[in-house]
Amino acid sequence: MPEFLPFRGIRYALSEETSPADVGPVAAPPYDVIDDDSRAALESTDPRNSVRLILPRDGEDGRDRYQIAADCFDEWHRTGALLVDDPARFYLYEMLFEDENGRFRRTHGVIGTLGLPPRGVDPGAVGVLPHERTMTTAKSDRLSLLRATRANLDPIWVLSLTEGLSKLLVPHRLPLIAYCEDSDGVTHRLFPLTTPKDVAAVSEAVAASPVVLADGHHRFETACAYRDERLAAGLDDPGAERIMAFTAELADDELSVRPIHRLLLGLGGIDVRAALTGAFTVLDAGANTPDRVVELRARMRDEDALGLIDRSGLALLRPTQKVTDTPEVLSDVDSIRFDTSVRPALPDAMVTFRSDAAAVAALVEKGTADAAVLLRPVTVAQIRAAAFAGLRMPEKTTFFSPKPRTGMVFRSLDEGGAPS
Numbered sequence: 479m480p481e482f483l484p485f486r487g488i489r490y491a492l493s494e495e496t497s498p499a500d501v502g503p504v505a506a507p508p509y510d511v512i513d514d515d516s517r518a519a520l521e522s523t524d525p526r527n528s529v530r531l532i533l534p535r536d537g538e539d540g541r542d543r544y545q546i547a548a549d550c551f552d553e554w555h556r557t558g559a560l561l562v563d564d565p566a567r568f569y570l571y572e573m574l575f576e577d578e579n580g581r582f583r584r585t586h587g588v589i590g591t592l593g594l595p596p597r598g599v600d601p602g603a604v605g606v607l608p609h610e611r612t613m614t615t616a617k618s619d620r621l622s623l624l625r626a627t628r629a630n631l632d633p634i635w636v637l638s639l640t641e642g643l644s645k646l647l648v649p650h651r652l653p654l655i656a657y658c659e660d661s662d663g664v665t666h667r668l669f670p671l672t673t674p675k676d677v678a679a680v681s682e683a684v685a686a687s688p689v690v691l692a693d694g695h696h697r698f699e700t701a702c703a704y705r706d707e708r709l710a711a712g713l714d715d716p717g718a719e720r721i722m723a724f725t726a727e728l729a730d731d732e733l734s735v736r737p738i739h740r741l742l743l744g745l746g747g748i749d750v751r752a753a754l755t756g757a758f759t760v761l762d763a764g765a766n767t768p769d770r771v772v773e774l775r776a777r778m779r780d781e782d783a784l785g786l787i788d789r790s791g792l793a794l795l796r797p798t799q800k801v802t803d804t805p806e807v808l809s810d811v812d813s814i815r816f817d818t819s820v821r822p823a824l825p826d827a828m829v830t831f832r833s834d835a836a837a838v839a840a841l842v843e844k845g846t847a848d849a850a851v852l853l854r855p856v857t858v859a860q861i862r863a864a865a866f867a868g869l870r871m872p873e874k875t876t877f878f879s880p881k882p883r884t885g886m887v888f889r890s891l892d893e894g895g896a897p898s
Contacts, residue, residue, distance in 0.1 A: 480605040480636075481593035482684035482725065484566040484677050487887040488629075489656060490526070491561040498668075502658035505666070505885035508632060508693075509533050526550075526559055528885035531631050532623075544626035551627050551888075560888070568671040568680055569887055570649045571724060573880050575664040577734045585733060585880070587726030588647050588671065588680055589633050589887060592689070594698075594719055597706050601698075605688040606636070607865050611873045612695045620700045628891040630701075630722035632884040634694025637728040639687035639865065644727045646680050647671075656886055664880040668887060684725055690865045692878050697721070717891030724882050728865075730858045736877040737853040739838045740816055743828045745848040750788045750824065754795060757819040758784070763792035771839045778854050784812055784820075785852030787842045795851070807863040812853035813875040820851055833877040 492499045503524040506512065509532040512520070520529040534547040541549070554560045572586035595604045623631075652669040659665050671677060691698060701721040708715040726732050742750070751760045763777070764770045766787055774785045774792050784795040801809045801818050808814050821827075830847075832838050841847045856876055864871060 479685045479687070480689050482590050482681050482723070483593075483720070484568045484671075484681070485591045485720075485722070485889055486566045487563045487569060487589075488555070488560050488890060489563065489887050490885065491558060498654040499656045500658060501656050501883075501885050502660075504528055505658045505660070505883045506532065507660070508881050508884060511881070526554055528631065531627065531629075531888075532884055534623075544622045547623060548626040548628075551629060563670070565672065568677055570647050570652065570669040570671055571882060571886065572649055572667050572669075573664050573882070574667070575662070575734075575880050577879075578736065583734055585726060586644065586647055586649065587724050587732075588684075589722065589724050589882075590680070590684075591720040591889065592634075592636065592723040592725075594702050594705055594721060597702075597709055601691075602688075602868065605685075606691060606698075607688050607868070608691045608695055608870055609637075609861060609865060610691075610695065610875050611870050612699070617696050617700050617703070620697055621703055624700060624704050628717070630889040630891070632697075633722045633724040633882055634697050635692040635724045635726070635878060635882065636689040636694075637692050637733075637861070638684055638689050638725050639728055639862065640683050641727070641729075643680075643683045643725075644729065644732060646676070646683055658883060658886075660880070660883060662880065666883045666886060688865065689723075689725060690728060690861065692876070693881070694723075715891070722887075722889040728858060728862055733858055734879050735855045735858065735861075736833050736879050737812065737855040738831050738833050738874045738877050739835060739853055740820070740851045741830045741832060741838060741841060741847040742824065742849040742851070743830065743847055745824065745827055748824065748848075750786065750849045751790070751793060753823045754786070754820065756798065757823060758795040758797055760786070761794040761796065762790075763794050765791045766839055766843050768836060768839070771835055775835060775852065775854075778852065782810075784815060784854070786849065787839050787852065788849040789842070805867060805869055807860065807867050808869060808871065811856055811860060811871055811875065813856075813872040816851055816853065817872055831874045833879070 504527050506520050506529040520527045530550050531547045534543040536543045537546045569589040571589050574584050577583050595601045649669040656668040705718040708718050763774050778785050786793040786795050838850045842850050
């Protein structure tokens with residue numbers, strides 16, 4: 479079962495007059511959703527914005543970007559811009575937001591350190607279950623950053639299969655120590671959990687059942703690779719045996735799961751509707767307008783169908799047959815349907831991924847993409863069933879929203895929690 483322990487977090491010391499700390503000016507989205515424009519905007523917001531740690535730029539004095547990040551982290555600590563909490567603790571983290579349907583939601587969980595599997599041991603053996611296949615991408619960037627900073631700068635996200643974990647995470651009893659509101663209107667709040675009895679209860683609850691990797695597969699694999707490097711060098715490095723993780727209960731009322739749609743490029747003059755006829759019954763759904771896209775997604779949900787956006791407008795794709803050659807628990811997952819029925823019909827298409835249906839529709843309308851296939855979100859029940867069956871969904875199946883903000887709390891791998 480997973481080992482989940484408290485740690486001495488590193489946080490921004492913004493002002494003695496501000497309690498709790500508004501970390502908005504120094505916080506950032508996860509590194510993999512930041513484009514060039516938003517990166518520049520974050521850098522201009524505050525010279526200590528955490529984007530300088532997770533997406534550093536090369537220096538003019540010959541230092542590479544990873545050394546720049548490490549130097550920033552050390553300098554901010556040395557000058558008192560960062561403080562180290564004492565004693566070790568868990569951090570309760572909550573996100574308050576409106577979902578895509580305008581409903582008020584709350585996702586809350588706990589940030590601690592998750593033990594990595596022993597070298598050469600499958601993560602499932604220690605209760606850490608990947609839920610998606612990962613795409614083949616270079617992990618060297620995150621590994622180089624970890625080597626240089628020796629810090630977990632943002633938490634991975636795991637889902638606990640322990641029922642009732644959420645009841646142990648009661649932030650309203652605790653002092654609020656940091657908060658921010660992001661550009662999407664999501665309020666992020668951080669609370670310390672230090673009482674030994676409560677810390678032990680949370681640690682035991684997480685250890686009682688496996689956890690599912692929701693977001694951060696590559697960072698988890700990078701942490702394992704770094705730990706293996708240290709062991710191969712004969713170094714005893716306890717800090718490298720763990721990774722900072724945000725843990726939330728795998729429950730419907732805790733999670734907002736959005737689909738990740740498929741944009742298709744390189745189709746040339748192919749008639750997409752004709753190519754998909756046979757695997758699907760293709761029903762015209764009108765012009766590509768924002769209102770019609772909303773209507774199409776409602777029909778997809780009600781009629782167990784996928785959606786198509788092409789140069790002719792919108793269409794509903796009703797599967798004509800059940801997916802075979804895949805485990806039953808995955809047979810109704812739309813990313814499986816796409817891989818087994820759409821990809822073979824359009825073998826030359828280049829596929830990219832976006833989670834915002836309105837943005838996807840706009841890209842097709844502008845001609846940036848030739849077409850797009852809209853998917854339905856997977857359910858918590860499907861995620862749970864796949865986890866217990868030990869199965870992985872295709873890459874880019876789930877988009878958990880909103881995302882924890884970088885800059886709420888950091889973790890150093892070095893003893894005592896502070897940079898060396």
